[in-house]
Amino acid sequence: QVQLVESGGGLVQAGGSLRLSCAVSGRTFSSYHMGWFRQAPGKEREFVGTITRSGGSTYYAESVKGRFTISRDNAKNTVYLQMNSLRPEDTAVYYCAAHSDLSMVVTPKAYRYWGQGTQVTVSS
Secondary structure (H helix, E strand, O other): EEEEEEEOOEEOOOOOOOEEEEEEEEHHHHOEEEEEEEOOOOOOOOEEEEEEOOOEEEEOOOOOOOEEEEEEEEEOOOOEEEOOOOOOOOOEEEEEEOOOOOOOOOOOOOOEEOOEEEEEEEEE
C-alpha cells in the first residue's frame, strides 16, 4: 500500500511563499508520476501540476505557471511544491497524488493514491 503525507501548509500573506512536501512510503516512489491538486471550499478539486517519474518533465495549470514549481527527490521519496507570489485565490487544501500510468495526467480520477491534504491560506 502506498501512503502519501503532505506537510508545509499554513497561513501566509499575499506575495509570500510556502513550500509543501509530500512524503511517500510503500512501493517504489520512482515508479510513480506525481501530481498536486487543490480544493477550495465549495469548489471542485483542481489540477495544479504534475511531474514525471524521473523528474525530468513538469506541467502546470495556467493559473500557477511561473509562480509554482514542482520537484522531487527520489532518494528521499518526497515531492515538493514551491509556491511563490501567493495570491488569496490560491487558498485551498492542497493534495499530492500518485499514479503509474501515462505521464502528464491532469484529471484527478487518473490518480490512484492520495494524501490527506494540507491547508494553505493566503491573506490579502
